[in-house]
Amino acid sequence: MERRKFIKNCSFAAVGIPMIGTILQSCGSIYYATTSQSKTGLTLSKSEFWELKKDKKIERKFVMIQSNKFGFPICLYKIKDDQYVASLLKCTHRGCELNVGGGIYSCPCHGSEFTTQGKLLEGPADEDLQTFITKSDNENIYIKIS
Template structure:
């Protein structure tokens, strides 16, 4: 490869790299749902699970919400069309914030893994995640924190 060709190729790579990185980053974002919290009850619209309003059949597996009661976020996981499980994203082993993906919760600190309903799959954690009673109606999901 000639010097001029090499510099041209490197230049295109340097210009395209930030663009490619921004595309990849936008694909893996976690959606924090808009929520109303009142007296230990959180309510979110089911529409928060819709990825694209033009294609309402495409739904997220989960959304996150922040509660004023907890340092860690809550993950609302859609198990089927009308059932949801809400778990506190705090590992029961040493209190690290969990990652979510691939249908499981995983602890980046010590490797514990939990199912999407909060049950321990692999340790060192030996207690299930804190979960909350979660009900639905036609339009909303209601989470009871107490």
């Protein structure tokens, strides 16, 4: 192999390997909860917010929910004790799927940003996200989606 080619390949590897770790780490924090569906909405156990890391019980800030009805995921964010906000991760500008991270939802298409309660922070979108009413009891969280 030519010296120049070898150095170029090593440079890509040196840059790429740490990036793969970062990508995998960020993917690891996205968790899709198991839900059950009824006529009026979705139900999930509060235990979906808990994970075991090195024998320690850690609470997630949010869980993702697959929604066949809307074609976009719903993010259920825990705002306070027993207070949750469920937001459809569809940008109100032109409908791109939003990213979750850094305590906001951000749009990869044109840069709109929303709070985890679905409120618009930054355009070009000019509307809040679609959110759903949530209720909870001692065991479960209920999301009304009809």
